[in-house]
Structures are given as C-alpha cells and as structure tokens.
Amino acid sequence: MAADREMLFQFLLRMGDNSLILGHRVSEWCGHAPVLEEDIALANTALDLIGQTQFWLGYAAEVQGDNKTADDLAFLRDVWDFRNILLVELPNGDFGQTLMRQFLFDAFQSILLPRLTKSSDSQIAAIAEKANKEVAYHVERSADTVVGLGDGTEESHARMQAALDRLWPYVGEMFASDDVDSAMVAAGIAPDPATLRAEYDALVGQVLTEATLSIPDSDFAHKGGRTGKTHTEHLGHLLTQMQWLQRAYPGATW
C-alpha cells in the first residue's frame, strides 16, 4: 500500500475500532442493565456504534483493497492490529463506570465529528455527518446520567467519583497525536486531535462540575491503543467473545 493510503487506512482503523470495541462492550449490558429503559438505551447506543463501525471499517477495507470487507477487519484481526484507544476496551465495571466511559468518549466524538464533516475526503465527511446526528443523542444522555448519578445519592456520587478516578488516566490518549495525524492534517482529512483538547476540557469540565465530581490532578495518560503498540490484557479477552464464531466456523453467514 502506498504511504498515504497506509496513513488513511490507519486513521480509518482508529475511527472504526473505537466504535467497534466500545459498541461490543456496551452490548455486553444487553439484558443486564438496572432498569428496562437503560437496557434499551445501552442496546441502542451499541447498535449505533456498530452501525458506524460498518461505515468506517467498510471504507478502511476499501482502502486496503484485496477484496477485504468490514467483517474481515472486525473478525479476523488479532489484538496487535487493533487501533482503538485503551479507554474503550476496558471492562464495563458497574453501570456508573460504563456511563462515565461513555460520556468521556461521547464528548470527544461530539467535538471531532463536526470537524470531520468538513473533511477533504468526501466519504469521511459523509460518515461523520451521519454519525454526528447519533452522537448528539449519545452525549446528551451520557452527560445527563453522569450529572444525575454524580449529583445523586452518597453511594452513586462515590461510585461516579471512583469511575472518574479510574478512567481519567485513559483520556489523554485521545489527544496523543502522531505521524498518522500529521498526515491527515496535511491532506485536509482530519484535524490534529491535540488541538481539540481545550474544547474537550471545557465541555467535560462543565458537566463534571455540575455532577459535583472532581477531575483528578494528574495528567498521566496510558497510551498504546491507537498506535497498536500496547493494548491492555482486556482486549484479547473481548476478541475471544466477539470473534469466536468466525474463528470456529470461518466464512459462516446468516
């Protein structure tokens, strides 16, 4: 693959793998949420994310060539080929931790996607335009829930603060740009994520303040997911669930 195609491919994998892995994680709640409405909301969010994955990885497969499909990328790659941030592969924890993770991710998407709608790449712009409408609903709900639980009972507040303390070290990776991002900026395809940090901090800060939660002082960031250098141990376990059917019965279809 030519160098610029390879960079585009990597960018698309990052977008697609984020939504695929988070979509799978959120779908693990199906049938287990605390109340029916939340179960339906989680399943719907997962569905949107998997749908967006089909667009991102579908385009990635097209760029890759060799008649590859989105399904090949989702089901036949191993851990080291995934390019999602570590945040989305972490286990769900309790309901509060799941919604805190959702909010931290939705907030980022709600800032990135509107910019991608102006991408020089028309397919990326079209996918972003579609996904952005769905993300608007996701962030509205996850922000509301973070506020409701953070500024809730003593128990829910403590759990949300613990979730924020646990997840905050995984936020920095979203903004850790590298040569793939530079190539996207140069081609007018996507913004440098590092430039989105101030807007992100403002949005997240406002919601967390309303939720009476304190952002941890440290800006230490676990990294390695979006470059593929080091994933957590959790991604492999997730893939054994997500990929087992295609691994056990190669080429199986509905």
Place this chain on the structure above:
Amino acid sequence: MTLNSIPSIDSIWNWLDAIPDPEIPAISLTDLGIIRDVTYEGDTLIVTLTPTYSGCPATSIINLDIETALRSHGIKKLELRRQLSPAWTTDWMTQDGRAKLEKYGIAPPQPSGGPTKCPHCGSQAVEKLSQFGSTPCKSQWRCTACLEPFDYFKCI
C-alpha cells in the same frame, strides 16, 4: 424486454409506496423518506436509499423487501445503492406519513424536540421517560393525563 415496456419511474415510485416499513408497518418506505432517487442507467433500475440510523437492523430487511417487490413487478436488472450524505432527516417524512404514525399511536417528530401531545388522548401533559425506545428512531414518553406510555419518533 423492449425499451418501451420498461416501467415508468412513476410506476416504480407507486410500487415503492406500497412497501411498508418492516418495523413500523403503519407507514411506507416512501413516507419515511429514505428512498432518495429512482432512475435508470441504461436498462438497469437504480434505487438509491439512505439509512435512518447507522445500525438500524431494518436496513437489510428494507433492501430485501424492495428487491422482492420490484422483482415481482417484473424488474430484472436492479441495483440498490446506499447514500449517506445528505444524512437522513425526519424532515423528509411525508405529511401523510406523520398522520399515519399518530393514528398508529406513535407521536410524529417535531422540530421542538418532543411530542406536542399524547397520541392516545390528545393531552399536552406529556413527559419523557428515555431518549431511546423500541427502535433506534424512537424515544419513550408517557402521558400524565391518561397515564399511557407511548413512542415518540425522534427528530433528527
């Protein structure tokens, strides 16, 4: 088939208008506004669709229903195309479609972001239960007058 016997674009639209949405059969695919274009390229009929929500499971059923319907009308060369941009909006839903939804018990989409009245009793005393509902395109509401829950078709 000679060129003269190729069904007109108007007939195709009429046939498409008779296909119900698989998840909300009260309205048709054309009421929903997801069919963006119908045209011929040579003697191949091209139907362009846009998805409502990215992950909507009805999308593949919709494609199947369109193909089945058009083939039953004798269309042999058919291609379905997906178009993402401009992204689907509830503004494209027909007035007829909105009326059918309400009659069916689903509050139609409103620019204000919420239903104006209960589709069962007509009361304006309604409250939101959840932004998400039984399908990706709906949210859950309830009427505080008649106490019935109902679906609201989200405005996007």
